[in-house]
Amino acid sequence: MSWQVPENTVVTLLQRLYDHSRLTYRHSIHVAAISYQLAEELGLPKYRVRRIFWGALVHDLGKLAVDREILHKKGPLTEDEWKKIYEHPREGCRLLPRGREWQDLREMVLYHHERWDGRGYSGLCQGEIPLGARIIALADALDAMTSSRPYQKRREMLAALEEVKRCSGSQFDPQVVEALFSLTMNLLKGRPRSASYKVNEILKRTTWIFNSNEL
Numbered sequence: 291m292s293w294q295v296p297e298n299t300v301v302t303l304l305q306r307l308y309d310h311s312r313l314t315y316r317h318s319i320h321v322a323a324i325s326y327q328l329a330e331e332l333g334l335p336k337y338r339v340r341r342i343f344w345g346a347l348v349h350d351l352g353k354l355a356v357d358r359e360i361l362h363k364k365g366p367l368t369e370d371e372w373k374k375i376y377e378h379p380r381e382g383c384r385l386l387p388r389g390r391e392w393q394d395l396r397e398m399v400l401y402h403h404e405r406w407d408g409r410g411y412s413g414l415c416q417g418e419i420p421l422g423a424r425i426i427a428l429a430d431a432l433d434a435m436t437s438s439r440p441y442q443k444r445r446e447m448l449a450a451l452e453e454v455k456r457c458s459g460s461q462f463d464p465q466v467v468e469a470l471f472s473l474t475m476n477l478l479k480g481r482p483r484s485a486s487y488k489v490n491e492i493l494k495r496t497t498w499i500f501n502s503n504e505l
Contacts, residue, residue: 299387303348311361314353317433322346324429325422331469332425342422345398349426352382352399379403379411398422402430407460416463424463428454428470431461 308315325346329339353361356378360371383400386392401423408415435450458467
């Protein structure tokens, strides 16, 4: 692939996300690191691993169009608030540049809330969903379950993995789930994979205004 995503543009977008919602920014960094590992575990070519990494970094960009009060609300969301949340994949796709170097990233952003069984936001199923979006969907859910949120307590990793296994073949691509469990076994055996392609550089360029330990 002869073209690349302009890193400065990604950094600028992430800075906007940080300014809007630190919670969403941190989540995006975590999802990118998990997605990178999953893509590697699936044996994808290096350039595709990196594309998925970039897509994961901006997967929730559309939440810039959602009021901060909704994103950080501690109680249940109203029907109108949920409607705004449901629009964030489309809003994120709209906010990304339209050049060909962004096409696959725009698809990852647009379809990261699809389900393997076709019951997601747009109704795509199985192979209709871009692989990058399927990977990000699992990484997104895993981080959401294992992170503290205003509206829910974090789950222990074992409980989260049990939920992922239960949803394999319905919510998640079974192949991606298999990669997650293979990756988990490698980590338990002391063979960690590189999880941070340029994450440190991203952090240095977008978190200079706060302590990166908050991540």
